[in-house]
Amino acid sequence: MKHIRMLALLFATLGVTAAHAQFAKPEDAVKYRKSSLFVMSQHFGRIGAMAQGKVAFNATLAQENADTVAMLAKVPWAAFGEGTDMVPETKAKAAIWEQPAKFKEAADKLQKETENLRVAAKTGNLDALKKAFSATAGSCKACHDQFKDK
Amino acid sequence: MKHIRMLALLFATLGVTAAHAQFAKPEDAVKYRKSSLFVMSQHFGRIGAMAQGKVAFNATLAQENADTVAMLAKVPWAAFGEGTDMVPETKAKAAIWEQPAKFKEAADKLQKETENLRVAAKTGNLDALKKAFSATAGSCKACHDQFKDK
Numbered sequence: 001m002k003h004i005r006m007l008a009l010l011f012a013t014l015g016v017t018a019a020h021a022q023f024a025k026p027e028d029a030v031k032y033r034k035s036s037l038f039v040m041s042q043h044f045g046r047i048g049a050m051a052q053g054k055v056a057f058n059a060t061l062a063q064e065n066a067d068t069v070a071m072l073a074k075v076p077w078a079a080f081g082e083g084t085d086m087v088p089e090t091k092a093k094a095a096i097w098e099q100p101a102k103f104k105e106a107a108d109k110l111q112k113e114t115e116n117l118r119v120a121a122k123t124g125n126l127d128a129l130k131k132a133f134s135a136t137a138g139s140c141k142a143c144h145d146q147f148k149d150k
Numbered sequence: 151m152k153h154i155r156m157l158a159l160l161f162a163t164l165g166v167t168a169a170h171a172q173f174a175k176p177e178d179a180v181k182y183r184k185s186s187l188f189v190m191s192q193h194f195g196r197i198g199a200m201a202q203g204k205v206a207f208n209a210t211l212a213q214e215n216a217d218t219v220a221m222l223a224k225v226p227w228a229a230f231g232e233g234t235d236m237v238p239e240t241k242a243k244a245a246i247w248e249q250p251a252k253f254k255e256a257a258d259k260l261q262k263e264t265e266n267l268r269v270a271a272k273t274g275n276l277d278a279l280k281k282a283f284s285a286t287a288g289s290c291k292a293c294h295d296q297f298k299d300k
Contacts, residue, residue, distance in 0.1 A: 031188060038185045042172075071218070
């Protein structure tokens with residue numbers, strides 16, 4: 001496992017696959033992915049509160065929140081570059097770099113589900129929103145179970 | 151000053167002006183505004199690198215980044231609710247709550263400038279992008295100078 005990480009870091013250093021090249025340093029990449037996922041989770045939670053009847057359903061707010069969620073669901077992935085698993089603050093599991101195809105599949109699924117959520121919110125139909133919320137929440141959980149430390 | 155803060159907190163507790171009502175706790179509001187501003191700054195920095203000739207100009211990437219910046223420029227303000235000045239992690243100055251009209255003006259200005267940036271990026275013209283980048287950067291700095299501790 002350590003060898004894979006070292007190799008990945010070497011590749012990153014050589015610029016062979018420098019997925020975090022957009023970030024000044026690996027710490028920024030980790031802060032970026034955590035920040036974007038946190039902001040997304042807050043907006044997603046507001047939709048959840050409506051879906052679960054904790055706050056009154058407001059179609060306009062649901063749509064605004066779903067737009068933000070769908071936009072933010074696209075951005076964290078570029079920040080899981082090689083070498084960023086070494087940053088102490090991360091809860092990212094090594095599985096992300098060991099099974100990149102599986103991780104990409106999970107990231108793609110979230111983007112698909114959040115796009116469905118956006119479309120559902122646009123209909124103004126609460127039942128459609130509930131269904132899409134539930135599917136999206138499932139994809140969050142599945143990815144966390146596989147790729148995020150508790 | 152402390153009285154104003156206590157009063158604001160009291161109002162917030164009473165639900166009179168609970169701008170952070172969307173957040174479970176004031177700490178979440180602070181984390182949210184810092185996170186959204188950090189993600190925004192990263193995307194803004196990528197436009198800056200092009201504007202300053204540090205990386206090659208790519209009109210598509212500039213547009214994507216400007217879209218993200220403009221979207222994120224809208225969201226942090228709701229997280230500057232009363233009571234959130236008490237959270238130790240914040241660098242927000244008391245001036246935010248003492249001069250709310252001035253703070254709102256600065257927040258509105260950023261949203262206007264980032265909207266201009268989005269429009270400029272859409273033209274695909276580097277000179278237009280440079281001009282809008284510079285104006286936006288000015289509004290970041292002016293707001294930080296007034297409302298953010300070093």
